[in-house]
Amino acid sequence: MKNLTRVLFCLMVMLASHGIYADVAGHVQFVNGVVQLTTVAAQTRVLQKSDAVNEGDTLSSALAASAQIKMLDGGLISLRPDSRLKIDSYKFNGKQDGSEQGFFSLFKGGFRAVTGLIGQLNKNNYRIVTPAATIGIRGTDHETLVVAPGSVLAGLAPVGTYNKVNTGETSMTNDKGTISILPNQMGFVGAADQKPQLQPLNPNLFAVAAAPQARNAGAVRDSAVVDNSLEDVGTASGYTPPPNVGYSLRPITATFATPNPIVTAGPLPPIITVITF
Amino acid sequence: MKFSRLTVGLSVWLMMAGVVYAQEAVMQIAVSPQLASEVRDQPLRDAEALMQAGKPAEAYALLEPLEFDRAGEARFDYLIGIAALDSGKPDKATLAFERVLAANPNHTAARMDMARAYYQLGDMVRAESEFRIILNQNPAEAAHATIQKYLDAIAARQDAQQTRVSAYIEGGFGHDTNVNNSTGESQIAIPFYSNVVASLNPTNIKTADNYYKAAAGGEVVHDLNADWGVYAGADISQRGDHTQTAFDALGLSARAGALYGADANRYRAGLSAGQYNFGKVRNRNTAGIDGEYRHIFSPGNQLNVFGQAMNYRYADPAMQMNDFDQKIIGTGWLHVFTDGRSSLTASVYHGTENDASSLVNPVTLVVGREDGDKRFNGVRLGGQTAYGDRTTLFAGAGAQASDYSKVNYYFLQQRSEKQYDLTLGSIWHWDKLWTLRPQLTYVRNDSNIVIYSYNRADVSLTLRRDFK
Numbered sequence: 097m098k099n100l101t102r103v104l105f106c107l108m109v110m111l112a113s114h115g116i117y118a119d120v121a122g123h124v125q126f127v128n129g130v131v132q133l134t135t136v137a138a139q140t141r142v143l144q145k146s147d148a149v150n151e152g153d154t155l156s157s158a159l160a161a162s163a164q165i166k167m168l169d170g171g172l173i174s175l176r177p178d179s180r181l182k183i184d185s186y187k188f189n190g191k192q193d194g195s196e197q198g199f200f201s202l203f204k205g206g207f208r209a210v211t212g213l214i215g216q217l218n219k220n221n222y223r224i225v226t227p228a229a230t231i232g233i234r235g236t237d238h239e240t241l242v243v244a245p246g247s248v249l250a251g252l253a254p255v256g257t258y259n260k261v262n263t264g265e266t267s268m269t270n271d272k273g274t275i276s277i278l279p280n281q282m283g284f285v286g287a288a289d290q291k292p293q294l295q296p297l298n299p300n301l302f303a304v305a306a307a308p309q310a311r312n313a314g315a316v317r318d319s320a321v322v323d324n325s326l327e328d329v330g331t332a333s334g335y336t337p338p339p340n341v342g343y344s345l346r347p348i349t350a351t352f353a354t355p356n357p358i359v360t361a362g363p364l365p366p367i368i369t370v371i372t373f
Numbered sequence: 374m375k376f377s378r379l380t381v382g383l384s385v386w387l388m389m390a391g392v393v394y395a396q397e398a399v400m401q402i403a404v405s406p407q408l409a410s411e412v413r414d415q416p417l418r419d420a421e422a423l424m425q426a427g428k429p430a431e432a433y434a435l436l437e438p439l440e441f442d443r444a445g446e447a448r449f450d451y452l453i454g455i456a457a458l459d460s461g462k463p464d465k466a467t468l469a470f471e472r473v474l475a476a477n478p479n480h481t482a483a484r485m486d487m488a489r490a491y492y493q494l495g496d497m498v499r500a501e502s503e504f505r506i507i508l509n510q511n512p513a514e515a516a517h518a519t520i521q522k523y524l525d526a527i528a529a530r531q532d533a534q535q536t537r538v539s540a541y542i543e544g545g546f547g548h549d550t551n552v553n554n555s556t557g558e559s560q561i562a563i564p565f566y567s568n569v570v571a572s573l574n575p576t577n578i579k580t581a582d583n584y585y586k587a588a589a590g591g592e593v594v595h596d597l598n599a600d601w602g603v604y605a606g607a608d609i610s611q612r613g614d615h616t617q618t619a620f621d622a623l624g625l626s627a628r629a630g631a632l633y634g635a636d637a638n639r640y641r642a643g644l645s646a647g648q649y650n651f652g653k654v655r656n657r658n659t660a661g662i663d664g665e666y667r668h669i670f671s672p673g674n675q676l677n678v679f680g681q682a683m684n685y686r687y688a689d690p691a692m693q694m695n696d697f698d699q700k701i702i703g704t705g706w707l708h709v710f711t712d713g714r715s716s717l718t719a720s721v722y723h724g725t726e727n728d729a730s731s732l733v734n735p736v737t738l739v740v741g742r743e744d745g746d747k748r749f750n751g752v753r754l755g756g757q758t759a760y761g762d763r764t765t766l767f768a769g770a771g772a773q774a775s776d777y778s779k780v781n782y783y784f785l786q787q788r789s790e791k792q793y794d795l796t797l798g799s800i801w802h803w804d805k806l807w808t809l810r811p812q813l814t815y816v817r818n819d820s821n822i823v824i825y826s827y828n829r830a831d832v833s834l835t836l837r838r839d840f841k
Contacts, residue, residue, distance in 0.1 A: 145445060
């Protein structure tokens with residue numbers, strides 16, 4: 097009887113633990129301003145550096161706030177200001193055996209996702225759901241924005257879901273169709289009943305940094321090693337023949353006077369011989 | 374028993390001593406925040422030193438393991454950002470700059486490098502947006518000039534989208550101490566004739582002259598998709614001597630080919646052809662193929678491997694026995710210094726020139742070139758550095774050793790040569806598209822056959838207008 101009680105107690109503790117402590121999805125690498133975390137148990141706290149972020153948590157950033165979450169699979173999430181993102185499901189046991197999973201819901205605002213091992217082999221195991229479309233990936237660094245009615249972003253662009261790819265490729269899908277988005281392209285879906293389409297990138301929408309308040313620029317690196325990409329250095333490291341490498345341009349000729357070997361009578365004029373080398 | 378008491382006693386003493394030492398250490402740390410700060414500062418100082426030494430990849434490797442702990446410190450974030458950018462990881466760089474700018478939107482240095490990183494990622498829209506924000510803040514003249522170069526490059530890309538056209542026209546004048554690349558000796562001994570001395574024809578003796586020159590050219594590059602492209606280009610150059618008009622030269626060349634680039638690897642392969650007139654008479658035609666592979670280890674370090682096969686065919690029947698086929702393979706390295714204002718290049722190459730003529734010299738009865746096939750090896754070094762905002766100083770030097778296969782009929786030995794050349798000059802950008810280029814070139818060819826030895830100095834001034 098005692099043993100049975102112990103077993104039941106342990107089971108209750110395990111179940112309770114599982115309910116309270118969901119799988120860890122990542123840890124806070126950086127936080128600026130007020131970013132709130134709401135657990136599945138509806139407990140809310142202000143996010144601090146090094147905090148764990150779990151499956152089921154919802155992150156909400158204030159107007160000028162942002163955060164970076166280092167995910168367990170090596171990926172990274174960079175939450176933009178005025179955003180709300182939920183980690184619907186996050187499972188990673190260190191292996192790419194098909195059990196790994198990363199499902200997110202973006203309700204408002206945006207985030208940049210640099211994907212890790214989840215979704216690398218099993219593409220369908222990673223997705224972002226937005227009100228207008230679902231974003232899938234094929235190994236990527238991309239940014240997703242949801243411009244919600246009445247939000248600050250709504251003053252910059254029409255309401256809808258935007259997806260901009262930095263590297264790799266993503267897809268935007270809803271009932272009306274699917275589009276592929278390549279690096280530096282931006283996909284847009286206005287609503288769930290509208291077809292996804294490619295649009296020119298809106299720099300205001302995807303501006304990462306707020307405009308500077310200072311009138312004068314501070315010190316900057318006037319030049320950097322990457323500036324060489326502006327110049328054509330292609331021929332600089334290649335072979336260029338030295339100037340006038342000495343090709344024969346015309347015959348080289350010389351003349352000399354051959355003295356006549358047989359002297360018969362009196363001096364004879366020399367025979368002029370022209371030699372061509 | 375005594376031993377065990379002693380052991381226990383010693384252990385207790387050691388433990389106590391250890392505790393005291395540990396306490397002292399704790400107190401030491403507790404009372405020395407400066408020391409703790411210095412310890413924490415050390416990796417940043419080391420990374421800054423590595424950046425100064427032009428080793429951004431090593432700086433990034435040092436900082437990357439600390440990123441989770443130190444993210445949020447502006448100095449750390451900016452440092453790891455520029456280390457990532459300069460070592461070819463612009464995506465990682467933007468994540469670090471995002472942190473800097475989130476905390477401080479007035480951090481112009483981070484914004485400038487963020488814009489550079491966007492450019493590297495091909496995100497021209499955001500690169501332009503960030504560059505323009507800095508431009509509106511009246512940056513220093515040097516930074517302004519750099520930003521303008523980026524904006525011009527972005528505009529060129531946006532205008533052309535898939536097709537980029539560039540062209541140039543230039544003209545100038547100079548003085549050449551040896552317009553005919555000839556020996557300074559007027560009389561030579563000819564071993565075949567028991568060293569009888571002969572007088573070289575005056576056109577084969579070193580002659581100096583002033584000259585003018587003019588050139589023009591253009592190139593079109595068309596992107597077929599993100600990885601593939603094609604190119605075509607042509608150049609024409611004319612040089613006219615003041616008095617020695619027999620040595621006037623006109624060169625025409627054209628090239629076309631394909632480009633492929635993915636990630637850090639670039640490939641180029643193409644065809645080229647040229648015509649060369651000498652003294653208003655067609656001298657030779659060239660045609661061949663060439664290719665290059667380039668691997669970009671980081672923005673500051675690139676390796677390339679190149680090769681070309683070219684046929685040289687003379688137009689003058691008297692010269693046709695000199696026809697040859699040339700093949701060259703080589704490899705080079707480009708290093709751009711951390712400040713982005715200086716670069717060095719080095720390359721080594723090996724080549725052959727094979728007889729391509731079956732004509733027989735009626736006097737010597739030699740088939741093809743008098744000296745036969747040629748094998749040569751060379752090394753070239755070059756460098757350039759920006760001086761101020763408008764001037765670039767450049768220098769190049771080369772050395773090449775050549776050996777021929779046949780014993781020369783007249784000189785009774787196999788021709789063997791060593792050639793050296795040195796170029797010094799500067800480019801003054803007096804306008805965005807106009808440049809003025811003073812240049813000095815010296816070439817010296819030492820041959821064991823006297824008629825092929827010469828030296829030559831050439832000083833010139835060239836005005837150039839680019840069209841982009």
